[in-house]
Amino acid sequence: MTKSIEAVLAEAEELISRHKYNDAFDNLISLFQQCSQVDIKRLHEPIKEIIGRFMPKKRRMLGEELDSRLQRSGKVAAVDLESDAPSYPGHPIRLQQFIASLDSRFAELSEWHIFQWSTYYRDELKVIVADTVELQRSNSHPEAAFDAVGKAIQAHSSEIFGKGFDRVISQGRTTQEAAVAKALGGLRSFLALPVEIYAEDSSRISEPKGCRALRRVTSRMLRGILAGFLASRLGELNAQELLARTAKSWVHVLPLLEQADLRLLGQSIDLEAIASILGRPLELLVQELDHASAKSSVDAVVVTSTQVNIDDVSIDLTLRPPADSSDTKPLEIAILGGDGLLRYQIERRAKLGYIACLTPKAVQEYWKGTFPTKEVRDIVVPMPAEGSSSAGFLLSRLRLRFYENTVVVQPSVPLKTNIAERFPLESPGQLPFFRVERPSVRALQTTLSTRTGVLLWCSVRRSGKTTGVSELASGIADRNAVFQRCEMTDSDKASRMLYEEVCDALDRAAPLPRDFLRSIVSRAAPMGVQENRGSILIVDEYDRLFGRLKVMGRRSEDARTLVVQPLLDQLVEFATENLLVLLGQQPNAHFIFMDQNQLSAYVQQEPYPLFSHEVGSPESEFHELVRRTFQQTLAFDTSFVDAVFEETGGHPFLAVNLLRDIVDWLIKRKAIPSATLLTRVLYREYAAEELTVAAIGRSAHYKFFREAASEALSDASIEQGPWLHAAYKLLRHLAVNSDAAGSTSFEHAQGYVDSMLAESGLGTYTGNSFLASAAESNFVELVDDQVRAKIPLLARISAAVGVAR
Template identity: 30%
Template sequence: MSTIDAKTHQSLNELRGHAKAWQLVKAEELFRILVLGSDHATLTLVSHDLLEILEEFQKRRKRDLSLLLQQTLERGPRHAIAPTDASGIEKVSSVFNGYQSRMAVLADKHIFQWATYYRDNCTFILKDVVSQLPSMHDYTEAEDRIQAIFADHSREIFSKGYEKVQERGLPHEIGLAKSIRGLQQFLNVIVGVLRDQREGAPSKPHAAMQWDIASAMISGILLGYRSVASGDLNGRELLSDYLNTWLPTLGFCRGRHAILLTEPGHSVFNGSEASVCSLLMGVDRWASQASTPAVLPKYSRVTIGLSRLDITYSMGVDRVSQDVAAAVFFGSPLYFKDDLADAAALADVVVAELTNTTREWVDSSGANDVVDSSDVQGQLAGFSALAETVAAILTGRSAPASAKHLSGRLLRNYAKDFPLDDPLFREGHFEVERHSVNRIIQGLQRGVGAYVWCSVRRSGKTTSAEAIAGPSGERMVIFQSMDHRPNSPELNLLSSRIRSALEAGNAIQETFFTELVADCVVATTQANAPKRNLVLIIDEYEMLFEIIDTYTERSPGLKALVSLPLISQMLGFSIKNTLLFMGQRPDAHMILLSQNQLSPNVRQYAFPLFEHQPGTSSEFAILVSRILGENLRITDPFVEAVYQETKGHPYLTVNVLVDFCEWLMASTDFELGTELGGHYFAEFSRERLEFVVLRNSPHYRLFHKMLAEFSSERSRAQEPWLYSVTSILREIVRRHPKRMNCSLAAFDQIAKPFEELARNPSRQLLASAAMANFFNESKGTVSVGIPLMARLAATSTSRSLS
């Protein structure tokens, strides 16, 4: 089985860019290279993408290239036996047998490889089923077959996953955490696939088919998980106990599929069946009405601190999407009227099991968008009646007379919807695939050694590394974090074992690190210790060496018993595999230097921010579109202008776009529907990114505080490299506030006072800081790496070197 590699993804993005820009000669050339240069398995996976891109071509080119694609696919893999003709029924059966075979290969060879094999193959299956549906007599049978395939697969892989953890002798808690996390990731794969298709659904029937099949996949995964029974792992009990972790995904389910989870004696809703299912069934009925434009689920999340599921649906109105919001309370009756009032203020319809207090509030306030589920005792007929009420409310809210067309001034800050501090919600809904990171990892797999991967805070290192963890091709990527993860003990296994060894104070075995890595493989992926190259990523690695150093300083005997043997074993691991330290500082591993054999062999590797090529569907362009949503019409010049300010730093990009939307809301010359050109961001920059304004802006507080901390005397003593780099950055901006760059000679002069402190000559300091995205050097000129961060550094509290 194949997956789509980073180079192919990049080629597809370039092809889309050329086609949309009507650079058809270049587009045709690249199309032919992709078709003729890809192996058959990869070409099959991208075939639907290629067909979509062909819609941009002129008739003749479209016909010729479509024929080329079809003939290449029909030829099949080399040495393959030509298929025989079959009847229509046999062909349909063969199609589903093919999907089942794909999932079987995933279970056998690529289990838990969510970001690669699962994403690519689930995308292919959804696109392929939707393309086949018009020729099928019974859509329901297709949904049932897909649901059954995914249910069988889910039951198999999650049973296997827990059994492997038990076989290795790891604690039940690690197997449990791995199982729940795996379920979230599998569900988020389908949410991400549907999200990508939603952005290009050409018609209401097409959108409905995509939603139907994605819903069948999601419900199949949950039904399969419910039937898992392996040792102490009981799927039904876990779904009930961890309702908050998977319920958001149910917002992407059809009501007719969700109701299968309410089977008497096997329900997973903890008494909330009526509320949740009647809402989803009501949405189904509303969306299926002839008068309702195309509807697709957009966002779904459980509100932190409340047992409330908030679902946002996008509804097409005059080719512009309108958001329709629904909310449902689950878990217990709703006692607090303020919670109900808050939900009613935000949503078009609210479903809840009301109590006397909340029912009185509904009666007194005249709220006609609240549906009371308290009288329904799990009877399907009762669900149906509530669903009719939900559908009627939504129909009234979306009727032509009451539909709110997106026009006039901007009244909502769409960038604030981006969940900066909610990574679980960000997965699936807002995640951007980092092909640039994948390419680096693919490069590392071809070699061995120890590397340090540095970048400024909040640049997407952890998110990217977690996304690529798992086996792929010739490598196995294992992710471990030194940051405490109470809900993910499987990611803290390395941290906890090393702390325990230091606490015990006994001499570690010669195989200590090798055995620890083998346990991490089983705890975080789904394979025994593989006979292939390993890439071990240790996030927040500074803490690892700080812990070793602190324990050794406190108990000098640990140096010979634990600390130096452990460091030597890490070096030994890197001789045959890849060891990747990830953090913010390139020098944190430099401890116990008189006998530390690892540090001299550690090389720094540059971490890429979100890549951008003007005029293409780049990582950064996708990020900006995710942040601003589909209701603001961004243009290539606008994306380029934002990129020049943040250089692809994700956190600062969200910050600046929140600031921009606030500025836009106050603008008197912008109306919804107007294209956002580069001149809008240029005008915003003149008004809001000036030093005086930035110093008091509430939108950049984290970076203001962080950069002030880097400039502090404490940082100078404890983190001299960070202190030096930040001080140099501030000084360049102070001297050249407009152009924010200087010559190499001027940089040497500015950096000279910090060479002794940073234990690096100026040019080495520049090289390491450039790889960490603080600076950029080109043709004898040193520029700040991220202009917005440089401005913030210049406006944070200053500390002198003396």
């Protein structure tokens, strides 16, 4: 299909309104024959409404065609067991339906939505996980369901990676190295989905049986994905050698595997040959998790994060504490390997309060001549000799730590641990455990699916643009979405191809090939896309790219004439039939060499959504962010979430740091978790003490944005980043001169902006246009002739640094 299903339905409605019923009928028949069954089910109600507008005969024919499409064998989860479904003797009907639906779901994904990870794949895997857990709860042959999931996803993984690799190579525009990079990128995205679903669902399940089922189906999925990749045909490449070379990008999921799945995976790839820590030490860890999970009669054993460090020969794993414990500290375990001295690693984890460190030797071996502290002795567990049984050390420590044994943590113990600091702002590799699904970003899919031209999304640093839009790009159904980062640090070479090759061209100052941009879009495209689809090129940190073009073009006339100008022309040519999306901070960065710049005339800036929230809502994106940050350890109500949202505007990085600061304040007050409910009233007490200019200037949690604001407000920024300089000056002005509600009149704000535009070298703006641009970039809000900071906390931080001019 060259059009989206929404476009076909809209066209049918238009034809009906003009009484062209035959044309509308033909279009719908063609749609039912070609469209994905998933899409038809998704829009089933609108389709039935459109069918109802035809005369009886055509209405009946369309209804029969629609029913036929939905019941077609091999294409639908709702299987007719008496005719088309395979028979599974001895299995109850409900289980037969589930097993039959797996093949149907994966066939749909392979045929219609291959590699659309963030949309169709996530949706389908969530349903599969939920159905499997429900089968386990109902005792409907759960082991057969778990095994079926593993087999189905393994077969699907093998099929799609082999098919995708063949398609990339057959197109003839991509090197084998680039094809491998695409395959590995797809593997990382696929593996992230079961982890994200496990983290999301486990945060809502408290009973042990459901959590055991959730971990088991997650284990089957992860093992199936990896085993399928290992079995896929990647030309002449050896998949085992490829995964061994790139182990750091996928081994972090291994601690989520159950022992049986780990052993099965070990039959396809020698994990111990990759790193010794992935051999017996890892197996001991998962064995302990299996044992503790099976034997825990009160509290579920839930993994909240994993970290595998091949270089340091260590594995760190975090478990969720019981919800009714007064000690909110996560339960942390480490497996330490290697032949070197482990004393420092053990001491560091003892100070952090780990409950166990599994080491190759007894603790005395690392403290020869001295005596280890009691804290060290309590956590070190020597690995048992090969062949001996070790199951039990983790469960015994869990019971010792909490109330299942005689040693009970008293409910009056004050808060000691800042749980919000566990949110991995500084460790992006652990983000899948904390990912918040964002319908507000997914809603942008319609924009990306149907538009052409140049779209500009700007926002404050650390707004979640990169994560949100890169995931969005992987879910576009009808167009070839290519995500490019303007940086040299990303491990995915395919994602930085544009920036690297532009930099190389500028350094050479040689004529840019006429097909330079289209060649990059083709070579950087994800696996599995059709060549004849329209394209979307998303350029992240675009201001960095245009900054380099500006500097090199000014430095060298050859670079400007032979590289910069042709590139701008090619961007314009691309945007006439496709969509170019620019992501960054500064909406004016594309204004370079305006005497010959055609691109800027096509740029349309639109607002990029921060985390959304409605007052009192317990289901919003922002409420979920707060919930995932506290990990069920601190109780809060919706009034507290409302207050935090008002202060941060839904900015994720600043919201988490504000929550960290709040928990520090609670620790300082010696708050007792079981006796503390976070409310708006309590937040106001915190704000009065800790959101002063002096307190913000001291807090370690705001260091990043203090530095960002200080740089933006500096004299050097007037020339280097005039738009950001003016934006931060405006924020500082609002923080110092606004009324009690944090607002100032539009007229006053416009006058202030007019006074500083000339000084900041922003003559292309008026006070009115700058305020509009700042609002679309999440710096300010324009409400009822009032101007206020979109993120009041950022305005406070701006007031806490430097001196305003």
